[in-house]
Amino acid sequence: MSTSRYLGQRIGEHDAVISGIGRSQVGRKLGRTGLSLSVESALAAIEDAGLTRDDIDGLSTYPGLADASPGMSPNGTADVQDALRLKLNWFSGGGEVPAQLGAVFNAVAAVSAGLANHVLVFRTVTESSAQTPERRASVVGSGGTRVGGPMQWMVPFHAVSAANWVGVYAQRYMHEFGLTRHQLGQIPLNQRRHAQLYDKAIFRDPLTMEQYLDARLVSWPLGLYDCDIPCDGSCSVIVSRADAAPDLKQVVRIESIGSALTGRNSWDQRADLTETAAHDCTKMMWARTDLTIDDVDTVQLYDGFSFLTITWLEALGLFPKGEAGPWLEGGESRIGLGGQVPLNTNGGQLSGGRLHGYGYLYEACAQLRGEATGRQVEGAEVAVVGAGGGPLGGCILLTKDR
């Protein structure tokens, strides 16, 4: 199949920039409402962009208000629009998009189409506060009602957590290509090393390979440190029309987007259980740019589960299919600060908290702006952000304004 399927008549991404970024307090059991976190990150991003509340004419979020899943998404567009009394020309919130970053893609499309000049994109979670001994975050089917849609094919069999679904992929990859838990452990160890450099990460104590391997299993081959940590927090970015951004010194350019899903939209029907939507959307992203993986200075890739990061690294073309294990044995020389492609320089979600895709986006922008104090990738000019797992995937190639 020709890659031309991914090319429109123009690359509309170039019409939009990320003009500002904001991050709320992030932590465990903060005891704050989702809306207070959303407002904090939103106002921070607006101020950072050099804009005012009245400049914001677009609003976008993922996955929209999700009351049924505790803490997953306590706010939708209505809450935030009304709290800030935004006068909007365009808005969108929902979960049926190319994974978490879909809300950013929608904002870029709206700006490129001329429907809005400055779109506030936010993502808020209160999963830590929502968690109790009896009620865990992100367990599907705990509501007591009958299950429909795609989840009905998994949760009745007690495949209730993404740990189970991703565990199957990880097992098949290990079977197929010989990946070991020791090699997989390079991902959480890397993130913990980076978290130690970032005072806003949540888990900053040293983590050794022995601790990783000895930790209790969650869903084999995934253990405790292969799973990210629920947190409370919010990230916002402002997607602006390129020629309307107030401060061109700090804008982050959007080189290309990958939003494709050419495989089955399903966790268990994909023909190759060692690949995910990451393998689909990255092809589109690369087809829409002249840049290549060799141009990339840092990658901020989904690590809701450590194995998902491997699918992103592989899909981006950092090593041939199946060769994640030997590649990762390079440890810091591969993915550490100063390595081949510094990965998840903020500690990722494994050590930084599950900001559900938006922590990576915030971090990539901070790196490209040269503001990642203590963990800065020297001379970072090109970054990839990829979010999602299984049938969920979306990625974006960002560049420093040049």
Add this chain to the structure above:
Amino acid sequence: MTFQPLPSITADTAAFWTGGADGVLNIHRCKQCRTWFHPPTPVCPSCLSTDVGPEPTSGRATVQGFSVNWQPWAPDMHVPYVVAVVSVDDTDDVQLTTRLVEIEPDAVSVGLAVEVVFEQVEDIYLPLFKPADGRVPVSITDGESA
């Protein structure tokens, strides 16, 4: 009350979720081009014919990947248990997420031959799978490296 989420039944999915009453694993199939497909939908994904419906399979399948769950996600869950994706042998590409029973987690492997065994809960017959005794494991393509 035991943790057991159940699917809702629709006209499309009824034969899949209740076939166990007759001991049958039903999978949707196109009556025109004979393609098997899952999940059950009112259109053939291959030829787009709407002349489709459930047909019985042998109930035999092959393990394609699995995960041994050790985390009790609800207070009364018994662990460990084995979540698996199996391919239905009668079909080209139909895969099912399921739970394996009557086997120790350590004995599960990719390529293991399994057969359906139903667990009835209310009006639903959950297709679980157990080792298919006396059958030679189906070889998996792309090499079987240890």
